[in-house]
Amino acid sequence: MDHKRRLQNLRESFSSRKLDAMLVSHSPNVRYLCGFTGSAGALVVDENGAAFFTDGRYGDQARNQVQGARIRIARKSPLLAAAEWLADQAKRHGGKHLRRLGYEADHLSVAERDRLAAALPSWFRLKPTSGTVEALRMIKDNDELSLIRAAVKLGASLFESALQTIRAGVKEMEVAAQMEFCARRKGAEAMSFETIIASGPRSAQPHGRASDHAIPGDGFVVCDFGVILTGYCSDQTRTLFVGQPSAEMRRGYEAVREAQQAALNAAGPGVAVGEVDAAARKLLRQNGLAKYFTHSTGHGVGLEIHEAPRVATGQTEVLRPGMVITIEPGIYVPGQWGVRIEDMIVINDRGCEVLTPTTKELLTI
Amino acid sequence: MDHKRRLQNLRESFSSRKLDAMLVSHSPNVRYLCGFTGSAGALVVDENGAAFFTDGRYGDQARNQVQGARIRIARKSPLLAAAEWLADQAKRHGGKHLRRLGYEADHLSVAERDRLAAALPSWFRLKPTSGTVEALRMIKDNDELSLIRAAVKLGASLFESALQTIRAGVKEMEVAAQMEFCARRKGAEAMSFETIIASGPRSAQPHGRASDHAIPGDGFVVCDFGVILTGYCSDQTRTLFVGQPSAEMRRGYEAVREAQQAALNAAGPGVAVGEVDAAARKLLRQNGLAKYFTHSTGHGVGLEIHEAPRVATGQTEVLRPGMVITIEPGIYVPGQWGVRIEDMIVINDRGCEVLTPTTKELLTI
Secondary structure (H helix, E strand, O other): OOHHHHHHHHHHOHHHHOOOEEEEOOHHHHHHHHOOOOOOOEEEEEOOOEEEEEEHHHHHHHHHHOOOOEEEEEOOOHHHHHHHHHHHHHHHOOOOOOOEEEEEOOOOEHHHHHHHHHHOOOOOEEEEEOOHHHHHHOEOOHHHHHHHHHHHHHHHHHHHHHHHHOOOOOEHHHHHHHHHHHHHHOOOOEEOOOOEEEEHHHHHOOOOEOOOOEOOOOEEEEEEEOEEEOOEEOOEEEEEEEOOOOHHHHHHHHHHHHHHHHHHHHOOOOOEHHHHHHHHHHHHHHOOOHHHOOOOOEEEOOOOOOEEEEEOOOOOOEOOOOEEEEEOOEEEEOOOEEEEOEEEEEEOOOOEEEOOOOOOOOOEO | OOHHHHHHHHHHOHHHHOOOEEEEOOHHHHHHHHOOOOOOOEEEEEOOOEEEEEEHHHHHHHHHHOOOOEEEEEOOOHHHHHHHHHHHHHHHOOOOOOOEEEEEOOOOEHHHHHHHHHHOOOOOEEEEEOOHHHHHHOEOOHHHHHHHHHHHHHHHHHHHHHHHHOOOOOEHHHHHHHHHHHHHHOOOOEEOOOOEEEEHHHHHOOOOEOOOOEOOOOEEEEEEEOEEEOOEEOOEEEEEEEOOOOHHHHHHHHHHHHHHHHHHHHOOOOOEHHHHHHHHHHHHHHOOOHHHOOOOOEEEOOOOOOEEEEEOOOOOOEOOOOEEEEEOOEEEEOOOEEEEOEEEEEEOOOOEEEOOOOOOOOOEO
């Protein structure tokens, strides 16, 4: 991982943001910039270098993992240790060259910000920033793409386990348990979100996490699942049918599949994410199903399961090579049935590459 | 669950905190007060009632779960919906009876607080509060104790699965996978934290989550694990030995066991948590092992895996009946071996009851 390059990219954003230094405390951002995977860490990046702060529990781990930053092990919270170091640096160098200090306003709590301000000399100017590191993280570098490909591959392999387990009468949670067992045995650190196994009328709930309901003998089963492998998330959805779908249900499935394909066709460099969302929506509108598509078309994925950009109506972020997003239209007929199909894709120079290898044919059991 | 009583308890804290109303947004606190288990919700509690805000994805769920509060489904974020409702209430009732509005400074980000302030009329006074709902949550009511007992029982049953899996050459992660599979099949929603299986020299790491290291033929295996069942967490640690421990290691194990028992003996109503911590530390000091006990003795457990009180050196919180805490001393000889033994207990009128049923004899495999 080229952490030095990532740190340099952050520094290059300082002048337009009018910052002398930035305090990074959101764990995925800390991990991205310097490689530390623990939960308690803070990173100060200035024009000349970077300093990483953690506590005694993570000393060995920091020495093994952190790159591009000097490591300081403190007896107090990493945030307060960073504040003291900043105050000391300013004093030692006889100046106020770190005066304009950016912090992550979306992630620091009000109480943390107040403690930070109290620990710094009053002439420090704490400047709220939003999405600074996240903007860098949107474009995945080659190291990240390798890890994402591996996570997607492992994640996709769990669908085999779902196919072997799903049948009428089996509890949704049993299906999830089998998939998660398979994930852990193959080396996943964890699932990237609570596994959704939503069967029969529960398939009409977009977020129907696996319950103790038994899968009925006649209906869709929405399976939405993902793993975390070496820190990177996978995310995919497939919908299958237990029994024989009605003509209406089959049309619904095919409409979602076509809408998903339309969004895939639309996705490419230079295209605004709102246009990708519109492409899926248009297809469903032509089939009279747009009113059942109640969520957005997708989201970025990486060190977090939901990250920038949001692929939603009216969003103007423009796709660039290296962005990794989901494409996941769905329709939900209240109280009756639902279908969702989701792939992960990476934007490349010509369009996009679908990372998820699983078939999108309607499978029946 | 007596949510109305909990809401009333919160209201009774308003006058000492000089509040007219409180905006609660931290998910476990929202769940505690009104029963909503989803991730996107906000609750406004005032002297006369309570209003709950969520978005369209959670409409059905809110109607099924929320008690003691009127439900409002909004198209915007629950926090902003709450702000608009507050502004409207103030206008409608022609007064400023909700002027002093408490918010959770430990949980609201700076950006969220700023958005909230921008959405409220300027005469609202946003007052930061800390630990308000958490203070109520420290004392578990009977409904909660029933759920905690069930979670502890399910959690403890996973140790059987560990005993069946652990042997020389098996990967730590395989042990974790088997335990987690067992947990899910028995109905756990999730693990309450990343399962720790730390074998051989890795047992000297207090937070050695299960890795792809194979368990060596000679050494301790620290197993620290817990489940979430119906929202409530369990947490326990047992340490066993693969092979035959040296006399020194056996003495180490027995010293930790005695230290754990000393802390259990000390825990009871009216006792400061610092005294419980001191009881464990004293026993280890007598055995010349205190320097290897590098963390605190325990923590509260409930809807969150770590909650108040902290059972640590110098902490002055006084134990009261209904508090549920862990007692988990450990020793870690750097690079060599470690031992930790952890139970969950509930404080009662006479002392404490140990909830964790698992034997603390040194088991060898």
